Amino acid sequence: MSSQLERNFVEMTGRMTKNEAMEEANRCLYCYDAPCITACPTSIQIPNFIKKIASSNMKGSALTIMDANPIGASCARVCPTEILCEGACVLNSSTKPIKIGQLQRYATDWAMETDVELFKKGEPNGYKVAIVGSGPAGLSAARELSRFGYSVTIFEAEAKAGGLNTYGIVSFRLPNEVADWEVAQVEKLGVEIKTNTRVGVDISAEDILTQYDSVIVAVGMGSVPNLGIEGEELEGVHDAIEFVKRTKMGVLTEDLIGKRVAVIGAGNTAIDGATCAVRLGAEQVDILYRRTEKEMTAYQYEYEFAKQDGVGFKWLTAPKRIIGDEAGKVTGLECVKMKLGEAGADGRQRPEAIEGSEFIIEVDAVIKAIGQTRFVPLIEAFGLQHTNGVVDIDETTMQTSNAKVFACGDVVFGNGQGEAMVVTAAQQGKNAANIIHERFKKQSGNA
Template sequence: MLKTLTEQFPPLSRHEALVEANRCLYCYDAPCTHACPTHIDIPRFIKKIPTANLLGSAQTILASNLLGATCARVCPVQELCEGACVLGAEHKPIAIGRLQRYAMDHVYNNGIDVFQPGPPTGKRVAVIGAGPAGLSCAGELARLGHDVTVFEKRELPGGLSTYGIIVLREPVDVALAEAAMIARLGVKIESGVEVPRDLSAEDLRARFDAVFLSVGLGATPALGIPGEEFILDGLDYISQSKMNLPELKPHPAVLIIGAGNTAIDCATIAKRLGSGRVTMLYRRTENEMTAYPHEYAFVKNEGVDFEFLTLPVRVLTDNGAVAGLECVRTRLIPHPEPIPGSNFVLPAQQIIKAIGQQKPSVGAALGLATERGFIQVDANLRTSQPAIFAGGDCIRARGAASTVMAVQDGKIAARAIDKSLAEKVAA
């Protein structure tokens, strides 16, 4: 039977959740909490599940992470909380992500708002970009009583949670429900507004007391090979699979250029659409892959093939349709170098590239200092301009970008912004 493009894991039943929650040892100063970038008090929220205190459980989660429903689904838990579980060494770690989803589902399915807006401070903050960092920051600021407007260039809020996370892990509804919850905290979300195109630095300065930039990254860079116009963009491909699935068709052979987590998602979609041979191409080896090990294992299990030490050279077409990709083998010395004369052709009817994203352009446009192309910030996520803060993928000059890191950035920035606004009042 064809595997479908729906959420991979069903919700835990009450019984499953109880059994799993009861396995938790309730560690003191728990390593899972340390490992979580937002430091959710995990044993505390888990222990509230068997006693049917699901509201308390959700409160515990949301107090540290306003996007707990997204993180419950998309976090690389093997690398974070579950990876640090003391039961992991000899037994199975607690399914923290799924228990978190259980508690989050309780409040979202029952229409419970855990938090209310704080008493108004009269301070106005603009958040640029309604992805996880932006929504987290906006929500935290609204809880503190600030008047927050989020400007989002796309039609829907949620950023990658809405458009870029494969449905297997997070359906669109979940991301939109979270954005709606943030909106109910009093946050105004204006979509279709791009900075600086529709809103200049001067506008922002005039209308707001502080700004948080959470603009994410730019488009997928060009490969610079002939026929590139025939190659689909990986993020567009994932976005299509979430917004307009019937438009995507299977093909006898699909090639994915890249071996990161986005490339893996693209390969998964292609496979689950019913494509024949789906092959991922990577110019290095599996040792250098940026995909998480569990993602790599997952996609191999989906039946996806790999061509390592392979570099695309040009797209082959036939009557205006993709027919294949000419490639060349590489060797690592230690950077991948093409081996002359090793060219070969991989037949394909569809080629998708997922080779990372370009650096954000907004930083430079607003005249902010940058670091390796990313917006430069201090420990409080303040940029080179005192009233402008930034977080999420657009500042991630080091380390792996992830949703949960973005949420934590939003939280840190919100606290710093709140403090700076209070200082301004005092001054």
């Protein structure tokens, strides 16, 4: 990626100045029964950390945040605060809500820059826990377990730890150094992270079950599934997850300058793919969705951001065929107009093709963003019951069908179960760690 394009991927939002942070912190009412805490999936003591900013106790502020949320620096940037903490702020009814996300970033940025020690490893208790996956859920579980005194090993298939935060969230929202810092915080507590280690290839599930006292499965989701249409093998057709990943790693080779791009899907990953394409110099980027704006799954602020970036939206439009030239490169996309029919089992109206409404748009690249596949072979290697790749758990104990194995994060999200947010995955990781700890405490008679 050229230096000019690299500049397009620099974090968009600047941090608060000290004066801005102080002024904003002093606006807070420090509610005793604060609704913002209830609205935060990790229950950060928000008035507490804000009051510490106001009193210049930056370490105390960062501690308050990171104690509740092991990936609090990332969440300060990627949480949909307008529907969580800030959406619940009592000041919404009179003025404007406190800028909680920006204040959280201010405090965690201070922690990153000073490299202050926030936590210590607990006294060893003799138990070993394996965690499969080093994304938000896995890192959060590892951090908590290490503080409790467990020997923790994370198995990560990729070359770097961090999962979604490292590879899947665009760098102009979440810079690499933020995710790297959060990983380093976990490693400093003695957690061993074995990267480039794929379960089922480099180590078997059976070996993990044998060697560890408990196991947490915290893998995310895989690649984007095929569209199932002609032309997907053409040069210029991309998996949105891999596309974003390559921009994060700075190794994208395709030149999109001046080109036309179609993105299929309307979730947050589709928005990421589209806005990355804009930053890579594409002249025109359109998101195609077979339903309407009302049904899109992307967060509202993501949608607004894409529109500000100049991304176009073609609603009730589905791809029918990808067209290529003799050299095997994408030149166009045949689409069909849709209409919403009867509601399906999930309550959503099903899109139906309108006969004879086919049309062709000229494009040079197609980015597929229609959901993600599941790691079914890995799940089944541990012998876990699942529903279409979503691991079945007891929602109270997070225990799977194997009493020794717990699951959290994207691997338990889906089929109406859970909420696919980074902050939710972090809380699930904490919950799994606490449940395991309570179980071993009872076993050892320390309850």
